[in-house]
Amino acid sequence: xxxxxxxxxxxxxxxxxxxxxxxxxxxxxxxxxxxxxxxxxxxxxxxxxxxxxxxxxxxxxxxxxxxxxxxxxxxxxxxxxxxxxxxxxxxxxxxxxxxxxxxxxxxxxxxxxxxxxxxxxxxxxxxxxxxxxxxxxxxxxxxxxxxxxxxxxxxxxxxxxxxxxxxxxxxxxxxxxxxxxxxxxxxxxxxxxxxxxxxxxxxxxxxxxxxxxxxxxxxxxxxxxxxxxxxxxxxxxxxxxxxxxxxxxxxxxxxxxxxxxxxxxxxxxxxxxxxxxxxxxxxxxxxxxxxxxxxxxxxxxxxxxx
Numbered sequence: 001x002x003x004x005x006x007x008x009x010x011x012x013x014x015x016x017x018x019x020x021x022x023x024x025x026x027x028x029x030x031x032x033x034x035x036x037x038x039x040x041x042x043x044x045x046x047x048x049x050x051x052x053x054x055x056x057x058x059x060x061x062x063x064x065x066x067x068x069x070x071x072x073x074x075x076x077x078x079x080x081x082x083x084x085x086x087x088x089x090x091x092x093x094x095x096x097x098x099x100x101x102x103x104x105x106x107x108x109x110x111x112x113x114x115x116x117x118x119x120x121x122x123x124x125x126x127x128x129x130x131x132x133x134x135x136x137x138x139x140x141x142x143x144x145x146x147x148x149x150x151x152x153x154x155x156x157x158x159x160x161x162x163x164x165x166x167x168x169x170x171x172x173x174x175x176x177x178x179x180x181x182x183x184x185x186x187x188x189x190x191x192x193x194x195x196x197x198x199x200x201x202x203x204x205x206x207x208x209x210x211x212x213x214x215x216x217x218x219x220x221x222x223x224x225x226x227x228x229x230x231x232x233x234x235x236x237x238x239x240x241x242x243x244x245x246x247x248x249x250x251x252x253x254x255x256x257x258x259x260x261x262x263x264x265x266x267x268x269x270x271x272x273x274x275x276x277x278x279x280x281x282x283x284x285x286x287x288x289x290x291x292x293x294x295x296x297x298x299x300x301x302x303x304x305x306x
Contacts, residue, residue, distance in 0.1 A: 085265025093262035096198035113142035113301035120254035122278035157185035218247035
């Protein structure tokens with residue numbers, strides 16, 4: 001399959017390892033302009049990083065080149081919050097950079113999860129015998145909490161633990177990490193990072209932090225394709241969407257969402273009843289509790305929030 005990007009899509013650079021930069025202090029660092037160039041929609045926009053080398057964290061930011069002042073004095077680039085991530089090849093997806101953080105806490109374990117079935121892509125996929133375009137990239141093994149553990153940022157915060165996710169958020173929000181931990185512990189803020197979406201960049205929602213914006217995308221029985229949905233995701237995050245809701249109601253819902261989540265640097269939300277209805281060909285009277293429950297379980301094991 002060809003790359004889902006259209007000719008109008010944001011230019012993407014390759015995935016960037018989120019780790020320490022040897023020999024560099026805690027400071028902002030520009031990204032190197034390698035083959036493909038930085039992610040950009042305007043020539044003045046480029047990819048850069050705010051860096052905490054002590055804890056091995058690099059937060060993508062957008063650097064905007066400024067014109068010279070009327071008197072001829074040059075102006076330093078201006079850096080802004082970035083939701084587009086480091087960029088990715090849509091066919092390969094993003095680097096699961098949070099995987100070492102998740103595994104390093106030793107409170108989750110891999111498990112089989114609910115296995116994908118062709119009906120998950122709707123009755124049309126069953127009639128065709130396949131989804132339109134199977135995801136060929138990396139498929140992380142589903143993880144779950146080990147017995148007796150709660151793997152949420154709120155639980156860590158209330159236990160007095162400062163996680164890598166909290167440090168990432170603090171660097172991103174330009175605030176003290178203790179503010180992040182205390183607000184999450186108090187229930188006034190949330191860091192929605194699923195252990196089964198290791199590609200997602202930690203972000204925070206709460207009154208003490210920056211305002212966040214949600215974007216809605218999704219195919220329908222009338223139009224759109226997997227390629228177009230990935231394209232929508234990339235445009236939404238390019239222009240500032242902090243979270244994305246996939247409201248797909250048409251064919252290939254499971255596969256479309258696999259492409260989306262593997263390429264998404266932001267949390268993804270969904271509406272499970274839409275997919276459940278596709279399993280019964282859109283006939284609400286045929287929908288049963290068993291079908292709906294199975295759909296929710298499928299999504300939970302794939303990091304698709306509900």
